[in-house]
Amino acid sequence: MLHIKELHASIDSKEILRGVNLDLKPGEVHAIMGPNGSGKSTLASVLIGRDGYDVSGSVTYEGQDLLALSPEERAAAGVFLAFQHPVEIPGVGNMYFMRTALNSLRRQRGQEELDAVDFLALAQERMKLVEMDQTFMSRSVNEGFSGGEKKRNEILQMAILEPKLAILDETDSGLDIDALRVVASGVNALRSEGRTMLVITHHQRLLDYIVPDFVHVMAAGQIVHSGDKDLALELEANGYAGLTPGSARVGATA
Amino acid sequence: MTAVKVPVRAAGGVLSELSPGRDGRDLGWLAEARLKALEWVGKNGFPSRKDEDWKYTALDGILAVPFVAAGAGPGPRVTLDLINKAAIDLGGPRLVFVNGHFSPEFSRLTGLPSGAVVTTLAAVLETSPDRLKPFLGHTPGEHHAFAAFNDVFAEDGAFIHFTNDTVVDEPIQLVFFSDTEGVPLMTSPRSVIIADSGSRATIVETYAGLDGDVYCTNVVTEVVLAENARIDHYKVQNEPTTAFHLALLDVRQARGSQFASRSVMLGSSVARHEIRVRLEGVEAEVSLDGIYLPQGEQVHDNTIFVDHVATNCTSHQLYKGVLDDRGHGVFNGHIMVRHGADGTDANQKNKNLLLNDRAQVDTRPRLEIYTDDVKCTHGAAVGQMDDEALLYLRTRGLPLESARGLLVYAFVQEMVDRIELEPLRASLEALVSTRFGSGAHRVQQ
Numbered sequence A: 001m002l003h004i005k006e007l008h009a010s011i012d013s014k015e016i017l018r019g020v021n022l023d024l025k026p027g028e029v030h031a032i033m034g035p036n037g038s039g040k041s042t043l044a045s046v047l048i049g050r051d052g053y054d055v056s057g058s059v060t061y062e063g064q065d066l067l068a069l070s071p072e073e074r075a076a077a078g079v080f081l082a083f084q085h086p087v088e089i090p091g092v093g094n095m096y097f098m099r100t101a102l103n104s105l106r107r108q109r110g111q112e113e114l115d116a117v118d119f120l121a122l123a124q125e126r127m128k129l130v131e132m133d134q135t136f137m138s139r140s141v142n143e144g145f146s147g148g149e150k151k152r153n154e155i156l157q158m159a160i161l162e163p164k165l166a167i168l169d170e171t172d173s174g175l176d177i178d179a180l181r182v183v184a185s186g187v188n189a190l191r192s193e194g195r196t197m198l199v200i201t202h203h204q205r206l207l208d209y210i211v212p213d214f215v216h217v218m219a220a221g222q223i224v225h226s227g228d229k230d231l232a233l234e235l236e237a238n239g240y241a242g243l244t245p246g247s248a249r250v251g252a253t254a
Numbered sequence B: 001m002t003a004v005k006v007p008v009r010a011a012g013g014v015l016s017e018l019s020p021g022r023d024g025r026d027l028g029w030l031a032e033a034r035l036k037a038l039e040w041v042g043k044n045g046f047p048s049r050k051d052e053d054w055k056y057t058a059l060d061g062i063l064a065v066p067f068v069a070a071g072a073g074p075g076p077r078v079t080l081d082l083i084n085k086a087a088i089d090l091g092g093p094r095l096v097f098v099n100g101h102f103s104p105e106f107s108r109l110t111g112l113p114s115g116a117v118v119t120t121l122a123a124v125l126e127t128s129p130d131r132l133k134p135f136l137g138h139t140p141g142e143h144h145a146f147a148a149f150n151d152v153f154a155e156d157g158a159f160i161h162f163t164n165d166t167v168v169d170e171p172i173q174l175v176f177f178s179d180t181e182g183v184p185l186m187t188s189p190r191s192v193i194i195a196d197s198g199s200r201a202t203i204v205e206t207y208a209g210l211d212g213d214v215y216c217t218n219v220v221t222e223v224v225l226a227e228n229a230r231i232d233h234y235k236v237q238n239e240p241t242t243a244f245h246l247a248l249l250d251v252r253q254a255r256g257s258q259f260a261s262r263s264v265m266l267g268s269s270v271a272r273h274e275i276r277v278r279l280e281g282v283e284a285e286v287s288l289d290g291i292y293l294p295q296g297e298q299v300h301d302n303t304i305f306v307d308h309v310a311t312n313c314t315s316h317q318l319y320k321g322v323l324d325d326r327g328h329g330v331f332n333g334h335i336m337v338r339h340g341a342d343g344t345d346a347n348q349k350n351k352n353l354l355l356n357d358r359a360q361v362d363t364r365p366r367l368e369i370y371t372d373d374v375k376c377t378h379g380a381a382v383g384q385m386d387d388e389a390l391l392y393l394r395t396r397g398l399p400l401e402s403a404r405g406l407l408v409y410a411f412v413q414e415m416v417d418r419i420e421l422e423p424l425r426a427s428l429e430a431l432v433s434t435r436f437g438s439g440a441h442r443v444q445q
Ligand SMILES: Nc1ncnc2c1ncn2[C@@H]1O[C@H](COP(=O)(O)OP(=O)(O)OP(=O)(O)O)[C@@H](O)[C@H]1O
Pocket: A011, A012, A014, A016, A034, A035, A036, A037, A038, A039, A040, A041, A042, A043, A084
């Protein structure tokens, strides 16, 4: 469902992605690990259409040229990113925001919009999934939320917007142990045949909960290593030493 | 008395063609006051950008138009329907002025308690002119030409008096509608609001007109609050972008009185809303809020002077501007804390959102303090649309325009929320959101 081929991205003539190749099939969960600054968030940014990058290579999503779409068109096509650093939007109510978002997607897809009552019912049901309190819905989007609360709010949005491709960028960082379990089980509940996930993380622990089909290592802007879930354990034990672009070996990429 | 003509050496000179054609009703003191005001303009001329308080707003556009003073008589096109569109009918007492003159057929004066006198300046000039001596006789605006011009030409406006402890629940609406078709009229409404001790009321002023008309509203409203009186004052300025609007709201407050002003500036080519508040009695409180939303080539100037004279008074100001296209906003707020005004609590905040590289804002919060025992804060901020928030909204499916509208509306919403009159709040919400496109609407629930 997603084919990334020789993807390069640079900013101010600094090359950050240096030929990323990745294939994701429907329903698969892929994890990406890798050192700080290796380009993981940049890959996510390019996939959701953040501007400011010089991009070359190709990204085909469900047969379409993803790079040609605006961020909102990508969203309508089912692409979602749980941000590493979700932005605060003072003055915009969280509930209102999510309803507007869902209805924008539904409108773009030619579906009927949900009114406030129907939306509330849906939101309440999905809030249970991430054990989120309703008080967060009447606050401004992410404003004054703790780090962990922001992450939960991202997963709540994912639960409400029901994307086909969900990219989770360090959703586990900032979560305490209990919250990690709650959020991970929320994510697991959203796993389905029609939903593909790309999970960026530094912690093998998350992958104990959200068990990936594949694990990739990104270093210096390339996928340098790919394997199954055991690769994460290996990395946990040995670190990234020796995994440089030069030593790339193509693993079990789907 | 007959027409006086005083040579006015104005910058453009054309306003000088105006001369007061008094009709003999004017008493000695009034004729004298008008003449004095006109002479003042003759001597001092119009303000220019060299004047501190007029520094940022170019008046050339106004001074170049050969205005004529508006006479009485209905406008050719105005209908009740147009008026209701311009100013939502709040259901209570409503005075409608067309081209500055009272229009009984569009007005409604029922539903007032016995302690409330709501009439017109023209009527009081006719029946008991001496009541106006403290107002028209003393010219609160003597130190600038436009207020002085209002002194010269003012013939009508609202005259409102609440006697001791009168409470008026329904908002009193003052609608100033212009219908000048082809004639560049200068209207000079003058309103007087007197709140005796312990009285309470809400006043809503709306200014509007017909697109394409070139005219100038040059208005002065005076409010005098006695001990423990409370007035909530709303002003909606939605004149067509071909018109000019110059306003002075002059407020004097006695001990324990409360005054709140909420201003919404939408219209006019050049608009200046000046507020002066004198806190003369101890423990008086004033809060002044405003939004201004210039776009196209509009200029919106807010000039504020809060004068802390007495001890333990409180003043709050919060003004927010959204500036689009080549729009130009001015916030020129001055707080003076006089010698001996101990226990003053004053704050002032101005925030601006620039939507465009060509939009401009001049913000100048000023504190002038002559005593030690005070708590004063002020601050000004000018920012741009948050690109990160914009991207976030788009990745959730909001089209660019909706995302922009939503963020702009979120910026001004707190101000709209401060409007406690529900139908007025809803109508302003609609006006403001239309201005910022389809994505903008109530974003909190
Ligand atoms: N706007 C930018 N201008 C310059 N350099 C940038 C910009 N954005 C990202 N970079 C650089 O690109 C590199 C990759 O950043 P990215 O955020 O993708 O890393 P990451 O793998 O997500 O790291 P982390 O694990 O710390 O989140 C970093 O060296 C970063 O400093």
